[in-house]
Amino acid sequence: MGILSKRIVVLPGDGIGPEVCQEAVRALKAVADKFGHEFVFDYQLMGACAIDATGDPLPAATLEACRAADAVLLGAIGDPKYDNNPSAQVRPEQGLLRLRKSLGLYANIRPVTAYDRLLEHSPLKKDRIQGADMLIFRELTGGIYFGEKGRNADGSAYDNCTYSRFEIERIAHRAFRAAETRRGKLTLVDKANVLETSRLWREVVQDLALQYPKVLVDYLFVDNAAMQIILNPRQFDVILTENMFGDIISDEASVIAGSLGLLPSASVGDEVALFEPIHGSYPQAKGKGIANPIATILSAAMLLEHFGLQEEANSVKKAVDNALEQGVLTPELNAKSPYTTEQVGSFVAYGILDILDCQLHKNNIALGLSTII
Numbered sequence: 001m002g003i004l005s006k007r008i009v010v011l012p013g014d015g016i017g018p019e020v021c022q023e024a025v026r027a028l029k030a031v032a033d034k035f036g037h038e039f040v041f042d043y044q045l046m047g048a049c050a051i052d053a054t055g056d057p058l059p060a061a062t063l064e065a066c067r068a069a070d071a072v073l074l075g076a077i078g079d080p081k082y083d084n085n086p087s088a089q090v091r092p093e094q095g096l097l098r099l100r101k102s103l104g105l106y107a108n109i110r111p112v113t114a115y116d117r118l119l120e121h122s123p124l125k126k127d128r129i130q131g132a133d134m135l136i137f138r139e140l141t142g143g144i145y146f147g148e149k150g151r152n153a154d155g156s157a158y159d160n161c162t163y164s165r166f167e168i169e170r171i172a173h174r175a176f177r178a179a180e181t182r183r184g185k186l187t188l189v190d191k192a193n194v195l196e197t198s199r200l201w202r203e204v205v206q207d208l209a210l211q212y213p214k215v216l217v218d219y220l221f222v223d224n225a226a227m228q229i230i231l232n233p234r235q236f237d238v239i240l241t242e243n244m245f246g247d248i249i250s251d252e253a254s255v256i257a258g259s260l261g262l263l264p265s266a267s268v269g270d271e272v273a274l275f276e277p278i279h280g281s282y283p284q285a286k287g288k289g290i291a292n293p294i295a296t297i298l299s300a301a302m303l304l305e306h307f308g309l310q311e312e313a314n315s316v317k318k319a320v321d322n323a324l325e326q327g328v329l330t331p332e333l334n335a336k337s338p339y340t341t342e343q344v345g346s347f348v349a350y351g352i353l354d355i356l357d358c359q360l361h362k363n364n365i366a367l368g369l370s371t372i373i
């Protein structure tokens, strides 16, 4: 792959979003320096910050910039002043959902890995999670999050869940193809004993399975899946599921990795792809320097893979592995001698730049010397 010139729209968003985005951009800048690429970063508003500035959580200028970009990097959106106000007319989350829908980002891909170095920090049984490695395909533009919702005259409320065969087929094909390149197993997580939409998911997946004879297909009800993911995560290879179930079980699966702050994602579909950590804006941590930036840094690695820059992506992943290995960890993973968001980010950037005397950098951090990159 030659030298690339790419325009990346950055949507830092709210809460810890700007802090974790800053570290992912630092990693991308290190990659650009090392490999000679040109990445132009175009910062745009989305979420609560966009409501505050324009009244709209997804201003037209932001959507336009995303459409014209080569990729989008998102931090997170959401603010308690909207969460705690049930009568708020406009919400940050509406901006995110509208962005996903507008860009046709129907497949959200969330890798989950058990890191050897972090096993000791896990509340889960080490011998059960060691080696766990799964890829969750979460449908992202349909289902209950996008169905008609409202209040009835009697004061009751409703959220409708609808799926079409087409919506299921397009993400199922992607999940089957991924399973073919991995360990050849696909688990559909649904609630087909109760929900009609889930029965349609099963029918479609059963039909498509005929086109992928090398893939072993398994079906699990979501309640059972929620338990199995924790109890015996190594049984999973590719998980395919609808929007809300995928949202919930992937946050749960982050316990296998060790923290919600470690899980990245790629959202892909018809237009430009978007990369974001699976976590939210963690408002309690805003400005404290305690947020783990690795989920966003690994999302940047997925962005590089999307550009076809595998070696570059590997350099980011290797630098992250090294940070974990060396114990350069934010407080939720190591309360005793924690590193800040920025220190973890700059340690990773050093690793990308092959300044392999990371010990020196670690010492600098210990001495309180400022980050250099």
Ligand SMILES: NC(=O)C1=CN([C@@H]2O[C@H](COP(=O)(O)OP(=O)(O)OC[C@H]3O[C@@H](n4cnc5c(N)ncnc54)[C@H](O)[C@@H]3O)[C@@H](O)[C@H]2O)C=CC1
Residues within 6 Å of the ligand: 016, 020, 075, 076, 077, 078, 079, 080, 083, 093, 096, 259, 260, 261, 276, 277, 278, 279, 280, 281, 282, 283, 290, 291, 292, 293, 295, 332
């Ligand atoms: N994609 C997005 O932008 C998302 C936005 N949200 C929004 O975020 C706001 C907060 O929602 P919550 O339910 O509290 O979810 P959250 O994901 O922001 O935080 C849940 C918990 O996970 C941990 N955590 C999350 N990110 C972390 C990080 N980088 N490092 C270390 N620990 C981390 C913290 O213990 C935190 O209390 C809400 O406004 C919500 O709507 C929630 C999920 C996704």
Ligand SMILES: CC(C)CC(=O)C(=O)O
Residues within 6 Å of the ligand: 093, 096, 097, 145, 247, 278
């Ligand atoms: C607005 C929500 C659906 C965001 C969320 O929880 C997620 O995408 O994981």
Ligand SMILES: [Mg+2]
Residues within 6 Å of the ligand: 247, 248, 251, 278
């Ligand atoms: Mg979520």
